[in-house]
Amino acid sequence: MGKEKVISANELTKKFGDFTAVDKISFEVEKGEIFGFLGANGAGKTTAMRMLCGLSLPTSGLATVAGYDVYKQNELIKKSIGYMSQKFSLYEDLTVRENIRFYAGIYGLSDKQIKEKTALLAKQLSLEGEEKTLVKSLPLGWKQKLAFSIAIVHDPAIVFLDEPTGGVDPITRREFWSLIYEASERGITIFVTTHYMDEAEYCNRVSIMVDGRIDALDSPANLMKNFSANSMDEVFLQLARKAVRSE
């Protein structure tokens, strides 16, 4: 018996007119896996991710996320996933507590659960006493860690992270990855894009998109072996240099 599949995509395709943004990608992600989704700018990552989040209908192919069909059950998908990006995370003009309350409320947590979650998050992130602080006056690193914790406040099956650590200082970046590991140990599946190649090496498996296709998919160790490379950076450069299209 194999492990539970949280994402499964089969020849998933998205065309915009005669431009094929995502070209028959097939892959599976297991429960609790940290899955790195890499590719150059314009390779099709964002389009693929939007389909998996239930935000964009595929042109053809099949995919299920958390057991739901991306064509017919996209509203159920949205309830089962968390999402965080560098650009969109929290409401700056709301306090820490208000942000937690807002997102937890949207995801349908009860008042009692929200109260418990607020106390838990404040403790986990050492934000006790800062519950009434406006998010905009928190340092960037805190914001990103809080945004991640809020993205999984409803214990989703899977969380999508779109370049979550851009511009963050190196110590906070590593603290952020500790949070990712903890969530993964709790069984939450992590789907993450990044431009930091050392972060690609923290993933259980990594896929690399080139011109809308997935050109490589394996553990970082196997990718490095197969490409005779010393780092994921080298693997990425070898593959991405083959790209014929740019953004």
Next chain:
Amino acid sequence: MKNMAAVVVDNIVKTYRIKKTVVQALNGISFSVDRGEIFGIIGPDGAGKTSLFRILTSLLLADSGAASVDGFDVVKDYKQIRNRVGYMPGKFSLYQDLSVQENLQFFATIFGTTIQENYNLIKDIYQQIEPFKDRKAGQLSGGMKQKLALSCALIHKPSVLFLDEPTTGVDAVSRKEFWEMLHRLKEQGITILVSTAYMDEASLCDRVALIQKGSILSVNTPEGVTEEFKKPLWAIRANEMFHLMNDIKDDPSIESCYPFGQYHHVVFKKDGNNKPILEKIVQKGNYTNVEIDSIKPNIEDCFMALMKE
């Protein structure tokens, strides 16, 4: 005597007041940049990089301190400064409604020159977007916008070029190409100040200033920065990386343990023969596929060590 440095920054302080809160953006920083150097300002978001660039390009006034570019004072001689610097802000700031060519034409005209006069300087970069010269700037992809912005910042042949986070959000391949472009510009004699949050780009600069929370942690060559790291550094890996990190951190003799791709980098509180301590930890935890090596620090190791001082 004429000051030979291209940029001199002397004890610059900048604070912002937002209602009752005071944000200290720059905490009395000083450094100088030699002519023809690629000088990197390396630090995370919120370190003060953009404030510094805006002060040096005369777009923002410092609270105190002095700065000069090409020997001109950034406050008193702002007109001369604006004529001789090129500035590419972090946020795309060209005219979205004008075409590629119109934007370039506009900047050339404003600075009293023509595209033809300095075409050799931008040829390398502009040729890549020339096929789209009639397209509106707002409709370009991120990479093409970046090339247009750089062309516009160069068209008046500036003596000093300020690039504020030109590679943020850019993939590893495009980042490499961008840096190759900067090295070709350097050969044309242009001094380049470039800011970045990517620590690995420090090694592509002649010298760097590491900056964090408005203060400079170190100014040196990339090699010089890593030589400042005095403690022995160990790299360790095993199949069970996350648990290994927790076990190492729990040991009282450990100063720090940070993940670096496939390895954890470990620093001990005291120098000496520390390898047996790591060996004991992996033995006790039954770790598999263990590798332990003594290694040289990179810029990120140094940055983190300096952050904690």
